Amino acid sequence: MTGYILALISSLFFSLYIIPRKFTKLDPIYFSLFVGIGFFISSSLLYLIRILFGFYEIIHLEILWSILGGVLWAIGLVSLVKSIDLLGLTRSNQWKNLQGPIGVILSLVILAEYVQVNPVWAILAGLCVFLAALLINVSSEQESRSQNWRGVSLALLSALAFGSVTVINKYVVVEVGVYSQQVLWAFSIAATLLLYCLFYRDIREIKFVARRDMVLGLVSGLVYLGASFFMLESYKYIPASIGFTIIQLNTVWTFIAGVFFFHEIKVFRHYKRLILGLCFSLVGTALLFLATI
Numbered sequence: 001m002t003g004y005i006l007a008l009i010s011s012l013f014f015s016l017y018i019i020p021r022k023f024t025k026l027d028p029i030y031f032s033l034f035v036g037i038g039f040f041i042s043s044s045l046l047y048l049i050r051i052l053f054g055f056y057e058i059i060h061l062e063i064l065w066s067i068l069g070g071v072l073w074a075i076g077l078v079s080l081v082k083s084i085d086l087l088g089l090t091r092s093n094q095w096k097n098l099q100g101p102i103g104v105i106l107s108l109v110i111l112a113e114y115v116q117v118n119p120v121w122a123i124l125a126g127l128c129v130f131l132a133a134l135l136i137n138v139s140s141e142q143e144s145r146s147q148n149w150r151g152v153s154l155a156l157l158s159a160l161a162f163g164s165v166t167v168i169n170k171y172v173v174v175e176v177g178v179y180s181q182q183v184l185w186a187f188s189i190a191a192t193l194l195l196y197c198l199f200y201r202d203i204r205e206i207k208f209v210a211r212r213d214m215v216l217g218l219v220s221g222l223v224y225l226g227a228s229f230f231m232l233e234s235y236k237y238i239p240a241s242i243g244f245t246i247i248q249l250n251t252v253w254t255f256i257a258g259v260f261f262f263h264e265i266k267v268f269r270h271y272k273r274l275i276l277g278l279c280f281s282l283v284g285t286a287l288l289f290l291a292t293i
Contacts, residue, residue, distance in 0.1 A: 003235075007242075016223050019220075024217075026209065029197060032193055032217075033193040036186065042221065042225040043186045057178075069172075073185070088264035091133075091258075100284070105123075107167055107240045111170060128287060132284060248285050
């Protein structure tokens with residue numbers, strides 16, 4: 001039961017951490033960089049607090065997989081942020097949540113969790129999530145077809161990246177632990193984005209970033225610490241295929257925020273599609289859960 005509760009808490013943080021993006025138009029690369037820095041600072045502090053209380057993790061070479069996880073996650077975050085700018089929080093998150101079926105299927109193959117997961121249910125769940133994304137993908141009158149397609153493509157790229165990272169997360173949790181993994185993972189995220197800025201952007205532009213925008217990015221990284229911590233802790237008790245499935249309930253929380261708080265989609269005009277899409281999303285999550293019992 002502990003693993004299920006931790007995964008549920010994580011799903012809330014997974015919705016909250018990206019919301020600060022709605023309050024800033026900062027370049028997606030720089031916003032993602034500050035998210036990575038915020039995640040690194042907060043995870044390092046958590047690691048130091050853990051040491052002060054006399055708890056240590058034995059470091060093995062397997063932790064180096066977290067570097068790859070950080071690179072993939074950085075790519076996923078930048079793609080998601082760009083998709084949010086194009087599609088809005090509600091629609092981009094729905095496409096991004098195809099990470100659930102992707103993560104489950106990869107866990108089946110790579111982590112050999114196929115003994116615990118029914119692949120047929122997992123595939124059906126993926127189809128339900130895909131149908132939900134199609135239904136909720138309501139374009140505005142001002143939005144071009146190319147803009148919609150680019151936003152969807154970026155969200156799908158983020159789904160592939162995040163779904164891949166969760167397999168690495170689970171593996172490193174089993175071999176090493178949570179706290180040291182978070183530090184190296186977060187460092188890799190920040191370093192990847194910083195190196196990109198150094199080679200492909202004018203790094204001096206960072207000096208002109210408004211303090212408010214910088215704080216929003218750092219806060220987003222801090223909140224992501226909650227999402228990652230509870231997710232990794234849940235992996236101590238339950239398979240990644242189960243934990244990551246429960247985390248996909250962030251679809252519901254993000255849907256509520258995007259539709260009712262940010263008014264991204266006209267509810268009364270499209271309420272039938274929205275309700276049906278939300279139902280398909282919940283059915284997809286339920287099918288993923290059935291696949292793991």
